[in-house]
Amino acid sequence: MLNNKINGQRLWDSLMEMGQIGGTPKGGVCRLALTDLDKEGRDLFVDWCLEAGCTVRVDTMGNIFARRAGKDNSLPPVVMGSHLDTQPTGGKFDGIYGVLSGLEVIRSLNDHNIETLAPVEASVWTNEEGSRFPPAMVASGVFAGVFDLEYGLSRADLDGKTMGDELARIGYAGEVECGNREFKAFFEAHIEQGPILENEKKTIGIVTDAQGQRWYEVTLTGQESHAGPTPMLSRKDALVGAAKIIDQVNRIGLSNQPSACATVGLLQVFPNSRNVIPGEVFFTIDFRHPNDQILAAMDHELRELSQRIADEQGLEMKFEQIWHSPPVPFNKNCVDSVRKAAETSGYSHQDIISGAGHDACYISRVAPTAMVFVPCENGISHNEAENADPADLAAGCDVLFQAVVEQANDA
Structure with missing residues (x-):
């Protein structure tokens, strides 16, 4: 292993500069996928990569790959990366830490005049969050063959704008084929987005697996009616039905502890008037568990209870699972790197399972993959209050640097 370190101050400064793009009054970031702000962030990243001597290519899903040449450029590259897009009330570190850690590794290789045997790349994956264009991890999913290109480009936001149209509008509809190329290895550095590392006072999380996820979209249709003259017993209130299902979602999550998570994060009520009984409600459900059998049992219970509630309330129901990402075991060789x-660098560490989905989950289907976690303050993420210690961020990047160099020089 090398004794060289990355430049932690430069990494921090880059994170803070990128955090100004879409910065919010509360100190967070709103940089939704394929908006003008996303374009501004992409442009800055590309400029920095070109300054570092990289060649930059963009594929048909807008994924960006910045390559630092190796001694043998016929070898498949070791790739690092994550995403630039954020939640509407996101923070400065989710996703972008993995992108800029990749860039910092390349910058540090330049600083130390290290030539790797295989090329090394820093990458940006389009629409990881799935906040604007559901589902999550669309572009890495296309790269890995989980989705086809037509599906990826046709994903639409709530205004009906598609990913394909928005990629073209901001100038990131690349011509390079999305996928169908080999990686020697893929590494993603990320804040944990949970409290485990901070609670255990550990600097590095060695991610061995990622939880499985199922996403659902539910529409309940009743009958809107005047809130005053309509008797309670004759109502078909879609919001009451939704509330009963939401309560069951929470109960299912609690009954499958310690690992299950169950969330309703988006709710739309129609006509959304204070003196009209809601006639239609649309909402989303997010189920997660590291055991796919338990996740399937949660799915079965949810479907059965939702239909029963809809029938009891006299409601029509459209229930659709829009995404299923099975639990992911990461590559042992990459995890060992x-x-x-972490051990060679002297950082405290522990094995950990990712509770969130990441682009690495899909890339693991087509390349040896691992992740590096660092703590975030109070375990808070997807929140403007998201924060991380500069020393922890530097430590995670140091570990990424060492692991990437080892893999890139492993013939």
Whole structure:
């Protein structure tokens, strides 16, 4: 292992500069996928990569790959990366830490005049969050063959704008084929987005697996009617039905502890008037568990209870699972590289399972993959209050640096 370190101050400064793009009054970031702000962030990243001597390519899903040449450029590259897009009330570190850690590794290789055997790349994956264009991780999913290109480009936001149209509008509809190329390895650095590392006072999380996820969209249709003259017993109130299902979502999550998570995060009520009984409600459900059998049992219970509630309330129901990402075991060789780097660098560490989905989950289907976690303050993420210690961020990037160099020089 190398004794060289990355430049932690430069990494922090880059994070803070990028955080100004879409910065919010509360100190967070709103940089939704394929908006003008996303374009501004992409442009800055590309400029920095070109300054670092990289060649930059963009594929048909807008994924960006910045390559630092190796001694043998016929070898598949070791790739690092994550995403630039955020939640509407996101923070400065989710996703972008993995992108800029990749760039910092390349900058540090330049600083130390290290030539790797295989090329090394820093990458940006389009629409990881799925906040504007559901589902999540669309572009890495196309790269890995989970979705086809037509599906990816046709994903639409709530205004009906598609990913394909918005990629073209901001100038990131690349011509390089999305996928169908080999990676030697893929590494993603990320804040944990949970409290485990901070609670255990550990600097590095060695991610061995990622939880499985199921996303649903539900529409309940009743009958809107005047809130005053309509008797309670004759109502078909779609919001009451939704409330009963939401309560069951929460109960299912609580009954499958310690690992289950169950969330309703988006709710739309029609006609959304204070003196009209809601005639239609649309809402989303997010189920997660590291055991796919338990996740399937949660799915079965949810479907059965939702239909029963809809029938009892006299409502029509459209229930659709729009995404299923099974639990992911990461590559042992890559995980071992992360563990070795943490041990050699002297950072406290522990094995950990990712509770969130990441682009690495899909890339693991087509390339040896691992992740590096660092703590975030109070475990808070997807929130403007999201924060991380500069020393922890630098440590995670150090581990990434060591692991990438080891893999890039492993013939």
